[in-house]
Amino acid sequence: MNVISSLLFILFAVSVAIQLAYAFYFFLPALPSGDNEINDVPVVISEKEKVSVVICGKNEAHHLRNYLPLILAQRYSNASGKRMFEVIVVNDASTDDSAAVLAGFAQNNEHLKIVTILPEEPRKFPGKKFAIGKGVAAAANEWLLFTDADCQPVSKYWIEEMTVLFRTSGGKKQIAGGYGKYAQEPGLLNALIRWETMHSFLQAFSYAYRGMPYMAVGRNMAVEKKLFREAEEWDVWNKLPSGDDDLLVAKTATTDNMRLIMPKGSFTISEPKHYWQDWIRQKQRHLSTGKYYKPSVKRLLGIYALTHSWSWLFFIPLLFTHFYAAAICFMIARCLLYWTVWTAAAKQLGEKKLSIFFPLFDFGWMIYNFAFAPYIFWKNKQQWK
Structure with missing residues (x-):
């Protein structure tokens, strides 16, 4: 003994x-150390930093009504006040009234571009990756910012905060990962979801800080388009219906070209799962990409x-x-x-x-x-x- x-x-x-x-x-x-607070003053940007925000949604009419206006109203312009971003929403074979909701927004927002995938359309890639690919193909700009239909930015300068690394002299990045919060609600499951999300982000943030980036969250990630195209050619890309965020990082991120950021203005907030079985299925899907991280x-x-x-x-x-x-x-x-x-x-x-x-x-x-x-x-x- x-x-x-x-x-x-x-x-x-x-x-x-x-x-x-x-x-x-x-x-x-x-x-x-406390210097990562929200930037309340927008930075003047040049023509080459135009951004395409890409959102994929399947039966997300309710969320589009609530959150798309916050994306469309972002403050991201050049010195003359010209808007420097477009918003691309991919309606992935929805059977709800997503099409009508998007058409209504398009009437008053010329920077909104709608891509519709029909149910019978052949798919090159499984699941969400096909929709994301369609959105990227429609993007007019070289800088892409991804989020989800059920996400809202916490700041009117969210695009500004998430893309600032793309125009930083002396250390320009090609991938930026932000924090994707979940809304705070009563209950043990909500607390667990928020703790696990915080813990995962802290791990990823610390690894990226040490020059070993391995993940980001697709609901709050910015990337140069050529890196997305590079990841799309990877033979692993078509093995999973989701996981585009982690796979992109696994394929293209290096010690020098990626950073995760914590400014509060860069956060997004998503609606959490309310039932244990739904959260378990979500985690099973998210964790499926871990096997493709670097050894x-x-x-x-x-x-x-x-x-x-x-x-x-x-x-x-x-x-x-x-x-x-x-x-x-x-x-x-x-x-x-x-x-x-x-x-x-x-x-x-x-x-x-x-x-x-x-x-x-x-x-x-x-x-x-x-x-x-x-x-x-x-x-x-x-x-x-």
Whole structure:
């Protein structure tokens, strides 16, 4: 029994040590110092930075009514006041009144372009990728900004914030990833959705900060068109109906050409799932692209998830051994560091009232990884809508 206890403690201590090292190397250096606030003054842009906002929707009439006006009313113009963006909405074989809603908006918005996909139209790519490709093909500009029909920008300068890296002298980027929040609502599921979204973004942000970009969210991502075309030629592209965001990053992102950003004016807000089964299906789809990350990234993410699980799995039985005092001290140090990091991230990302859930979600993330492991490592979720 003493041998087993000693082995458990060694594995536990190593796991906690790796968790601490991960936090100090990735999370802490990447956290903003407070200078990433919303930019309330639009930057004068040149003709070459015109932007095409691409939105794909299938039976999204309700969301288009509510959120499309916020996209169309963005403040993004040149020195003379000329509008410098267009909005392309791809109506993907909708059976609701999306077509009528879009036609109504088009009457008073000359910068709105509508692309309609008929139900019988042959598809080159599965699911959402076909719709996105149609939207990109219709784009008149070289700079693309993607979002979803159920998303709203938090600022009238959202386009400005999301594309500022495309015109930064000395360090111009080709891919920019922003934070895609979920609306805050009562209930445990909503808190979990917001925590998991914050946690995933913090991981991706810290990796990009260290020169290892691996993901972005398609509901808030800007990219140069030629990189999208490059990703579209990848043989993996037609294996999944969604995952265009992660696959594009996996194929085209480098240490130098991509950055994730945190200015509050760059956020979008989406409607969260309200039922556990709907959220589970959504996560199965999102996690299906993880197997296509670069091997080095997959190893690091795997080590992080594994040591997180081991920390909790070994901590509990160690409480019933003579190592209990040392185990408690190790776990307190680990939890204090991570909960402090998450508190700082939640404040920066505007995720209110999450701190009280940190102990529950910290432990629950172990269960999350076990439950979704088949989709992370093997399965593809072959469905968009």
